[in-house]
Amino acid sequence: MREEIFVSGRNIPNIDPYLNIWHWQIPTYLFLGGLAAGILFFAGLFFIMGKEKQMPATVKWAPFIVPFALVLGLFALFLDLKHKLYFWQLYTTVRFTSPMSWGAWVLMAITPVSFVWAASYLREALPRWDWKLKILKDFEKWVISNRIIFAWAMVILAVILGIYTGILLSAFNARPLWNTSILGPLFLVSGMSTGAAAIILTSKNHEEMRIIGRIDLLLIVIELFFITHMIMGFLAGSEVQLAAAHLFLGGQFTVSFWVFVIILGLLFPALLEILELFGMKVPIVLPAILILLGGFIFRFIMVEAGQITRYLY
């Protein structure tokens, strides 16, 4: 029998008995960042492929969500800071070894790009919109004729942003549940899947919905594969990793993880999308909403559960 106690009576808020420094702000931001990355990736990709006409929701309308998602996400990140007035210190330096520094700079680049992209389609969405100032009109003209540059920037930055939301967590070797390199690709794929779901929700074109739905189905399969892989990796790992896997395999996060993330967030929407492929009438809104909710809950669980896992000595 082994028992360890603090004889000096340590009980620091949010650290004892187990770490809980990151609350709802971080998973909210990870979700919104992944969502934005997913939408921008598809918008850029299909624009580069010359599908602007066939895929209007993907290229034009869904990207209107992105500036809002990014600003809300950044605001959530700001709320997470405890020394708020010093936030600008992030932008006085570049720390290559710190994923958070990378993320801050990528956001600095992708947020303006997403604003410009959405703004360049604003007059198509609202025909009576007037930019008023000549400089804005000239800028719009320049953007419209050079959209291909923005599309490439979006595709590249979106992949970095999507992977970074996972690497942010996986770089912490002190948290065994996060400390797996598959978390980067897993969060990227999950973010793209939520992005695809958001596109489906904004689309009115049946053919477009079908294409994005198929892509989404593929992403769900890859995501399930990555999650299986992650748990297998933990089960073949050291004691701290076994403890991390146990949180989902009988531990306190078992029900929330399997019911809300795996079944309702991945398997059920996948089944609905397969049924749709075979021509059954399925309200396509349903799987899309489930995927968005599942993605959000997944990040919440990962952030909460990861903070509980720790080294034992």
Place this chain on the structure above:
Amino acid sequence: MRYAMAIDTKKCVGCSDCVVACQTENNVPIGFCRDWVTETVDGTYPNVTIELRSERCNHCDNAPCVRCCPTGASHFEDGGIVLVTHEKCIGCGACIESCPYEARYSHPDGYVDKCTFCIHRVRKGEDPACVSVCPTHCMYFGDLDDPNSEIVNVLKNRKFKSLAPEAGTSPQIFYLV
């Protein structure tokens, strides 16, 4: 120069004087602490062993908190002491998440705080507060690069361990066992 600490678990009685001395010396806010004492009990009566450890920031050689800090607030000072520059810290919590020893906390003023090895005392040639008050003299503070220092001598002659070396942090607090 490489500052480190050796703590004799056979001499420690768990009085927590080191904790109080630190709180007083460093104006640690009430309810927080930069060092703490743990008691690990192994076995069942009558075959029981107890290990008492005074724990704190390990001032790791490969400090994950310094690596993940997005602003450079967490940094190495001379002698490998890991410090936080309060005016650079944004309070993001990344370093708290990255520490396998849970040695850092969020100060009520917003920045992240932790053991400094009492660098203000060390620079004057004094021992850290915790070391200086220990009634059983179970702690040794010194420079590992100085072959004549007490800490080098004690580490040469005693068995010792560090905490969670498998975390890859190369901790610099050694427990004599």
